[in-house]
Amino acid sequence: MDSLAFKKHNHKHCIENSISKVELMCENARLILTPVRKRVLEILLKEHQALGAYKILDILREDGFSSQPPIAYRALDFLVSNGFAHKIERLNAFIACSHVGEKHSPAFLICRMCEAVGEALPITTKGILNETALTADFVIEEAVLEAEGICPNCKEVVTP
Amino acid sequence: MDSLAFKKHNHKHCIENSISKVELMCENARLILTPVRKRVLEILLKEHQALGAYKILDILREDGFSSQPPIAYRALDFLVSNGFAHKIERLNAFIACSHVGEKHSPAFLICRMCEAVGEALPITTKGILNETALTADFVIEEAVLEAEGICPNCKEVVTP
DNA sequence: GTTATAGTTGTTATATTATAACATATCAAG
């Protein structure tokens, strides 16, 4: 567990670090981090919180970008399929990846009160099911773990 | 790993077993397994495959039930919230639970070709994140693992 | 037996999330 959303941390550093990592990876992989894509990444990085496509779209609109759904969904597709962001299926929402460049099966801690999302260390989520998959003769390509509960901040509010 | 979807098994037995377990649990818990609810459970049990709410609705319509969305969603809510079915978030679809009555954090093997879904043994998915959660001071209430890949049947088709 | 009451179902309308399809623009390679 490292920069886990719920702990106090230098978030500005956290953002800058992510962006420069992504920029570097894009250069190396000949991917184009266009203005919209970069902006969406920034939006996702702003808080460790899941954001729906339409909320992102609202922010893009304020920024003067076109605001039709495909604009957001395409940028999100780019970010997700290149591992720079993840989709939280439970919330139909997206967050920036906290472990850019590190190969990992993501695992999320999702607060059901504030929708903050922490990404756990790149544990081998896949490995957990490995035996199961072998027995079943099933080839796992991707595995995602989503855990829902209460984050430390919201817990304080409920039971101070 | 037991009655895993992908293995040949006596599916009729599998269905009957699930239904009678659910009936028993409903009696004990004073829950009412109304005709629609039972029918939706049967529909979900028919194959080890995820079904969207609107597909279920189509089947209900053929059966003479009312076919407005809330009919299906309510029955599904009932089944899911009582642990008789699960929602596969990745697919926005539902399957019957393979481990009715056994407390478990579900883990699914989802075939991306045929949408068959196998539910892994009630492993302690939660436990995997336990350490992580403790460190983060996060209280996990529910955890779901969704793994996508290729099931044995579809693998045969691709590489015979 | 009537009357609350809690739970379920029926129905209409609408919200939310996501994609298809096609036009236009940009830019690098040949």
Added chain:
DNA sequence: CTTGATATGTTATAATATAACAACTATAAC
């Protein structure tokens, strides 16, 4: 300069899900 690949703009629509309220049903309290 033209071709091809990639990205963006735009319109329309598909797919998924819920809100809100009315009507019905069983049962438990009186």
